[in-house]
Amino acid sequence: MDFLRPASWEEALAAKAEHPTAVPIAGGTDVMVEINFDHRRPGHLMDLNRIGELSEWQVGPDSVRLGASVPYSAVMENLRTELPGLALASHTVASPQIRNRGGVGGNLGTASPAGDAHPALLAAGAEVEAASVRGTRMIPIDDFYTGVKRNALAPDELIRAVHIRKADGPQQYSKVGTRNAMVIAVCAFGLALHPGSRTVRTGIGSAAPTPVRAKEAEDFLNAALEEGGFWESGKIITPSVAKQFAQLAAGACNPIDDVRGTAAYRRHAVGIMARRTLGWTWEQYRGAGRTLEGAA
Numbered sequence: 001m002d003f004l005r006p007a008s009w010e011e012a013l014a015a016k017a018e019h020p021t022a023v024p025i026a027g028g029t030d031v032m033v034e035i036n037f038d039h040r041r042p043g044h045l046m047d048l049n050r051i052g053e054l055s056e057w058q059v060g061p062d063s064v065r066l067g068a069s070v071p072y073s074a075v076m077e078n079l080r081t082e083l084p085g086l087a088l089a090s091h092t093v094a095s096p097q098i099r100n101r102g103g104v105g106g107n108l109g110t111a112s113p114a115g116d117a118h119p120a121l122l123a124a125g126a127e128v129e130a131a132s133v134r135g136t137r138m139i140p141i142d143d144f145y146t147g148v149k150r151n152a153l154a155p156d157e158l159i160r161a162v163h164i165r166k167a168d169g170p171q172q173y174s175k176v177g178t179r180n181a182m183v184i185a186v187c188a189f190g191l192a193l194h195p196g197s198r199t200v201r202t203g204i205g206s207a208a209p210t211p212v213r214a215k216e217a218e219d220f221l222n223a224a225l226e227e228g229g230f231w232e233s234g235k236i237i238t239p240s241v242a243k244q245f246a247q248l249a250a251g252a253c254n255p256i257d258d259v260r261g262t263a264a265y266r267r268h269a270v271g272i273m274a275r276r277t278l279g280w281t282w283e284q285y286r287g288a289g290r291t292l293e294g295a296a
């Protein structure tokens with residue numbers, strides 16, 4: 001196995017163009033497991049750790065540009081206000097050691113349906129900045145996941161950064177696992193209220209071949225909130241609306257039975273998490289969040 005160590009982004013792109021099957025390694029918390037268990041033996045490993053810009057982030061007026069290798073711990077410590085959903089999701093990843101090494105770029109590279117960043121990225125609205133020697137393109141997060149552990153990157157492309165909309169309202173993340181730490185999601189749910197556009201976005205993890213949004217549930221809730229004047233009044237969401245939202249969210253799942261849980265359990269749990277995260281975010285919106293947004 002050859003080891004490539006590009007010292008700059010340009011060198012990394014050139015190396016990836018020359019060796020499209022080279023496997024990039026950032027934190028290594030997925031790659032090293034695969035190599036150690038002999039699930040993967042790439043001809044070339046490409047270490048991205050000398051490229052400092054991949055571990056940096058910039059906060060813009062509307063979005064955060066998060067370098068592909070920014071570790072989860074940095075998101076939790078520095079971007080809780082701008083990216084509350086992703087910060088909450090980051091908090092549920094593994095252990096402090098893994099959170100200090102692993103990051104969103106690696107989560108996207110692996111594209112496991114159980115990756116914790118995905119529901120938060122889907123709910124917030126994100127774009128993946130992918131680059132190659134041919135140029136740079138922005139991939140909307142909705143188009144990024146193409147199959148089980150497959151993504152929309154071309155063989156010569158690398159992820160440079162992820163652009164995530166700054167929160168304009170409350171966001172929540174909920175995860176079911178067998179315990180509170182060091183656990184892969186049995187299933188997970190992210191929800192973001194966007195009072196600016198009066199919309200709600202969702203993300204479901206580990207309950208379909210890819211991370212998905214619960215689009216029918218979103219459409220139903222968006223219409224119900226609009227018709228009922230909920231955004232202006234901030235009144236409590238009617239239980240029947242919350243129930244219908246939860247049912248539609250459960251219906252968006254296409255889960256399998258596996259060692260972590262049955263398909264029926266996953267569907268049920270996603271419905272519960274949808275209702276809970278809606279309740280939590282709406283309470284936040286009705287309270288301090290809504291006053292701060294000046295939406296009253």
Ligand SMILES: Cc1cc2nc3c(=O)[nH]c(=O)nc-3n(C[C@H](O)[C@H](O)[C@H](O)COP(=O)(O)OP(=O)(O)OC[C@H]3O[C@@H](n4cnc5c(N)ncnc54)[C@H](O)[C@@H]3O)c2cc1C
Nearest residue numbers: 024026027028029030031094102103106107109115116159
């Ligand atoms: C004990 C343990 C517990 C874990 N628990 C969780 C958990 O609770 N939740 C969770 O979501 N994950 C968990 N993981 C998985 C892993 O930590 C995450 O997926 C993490 O986000 C991977 O990031 P990384 O930087 O370590 O990626 P790496 O292992 O370096 O890379 C992962 C994949 O992404 C590709 N890649 C990396 N950077 C780029 C780039 N810039 N451009 C293109 N491709 C790239 C790599 O080639 C590889 O295919 C766990 C792993 C371990 C070992």
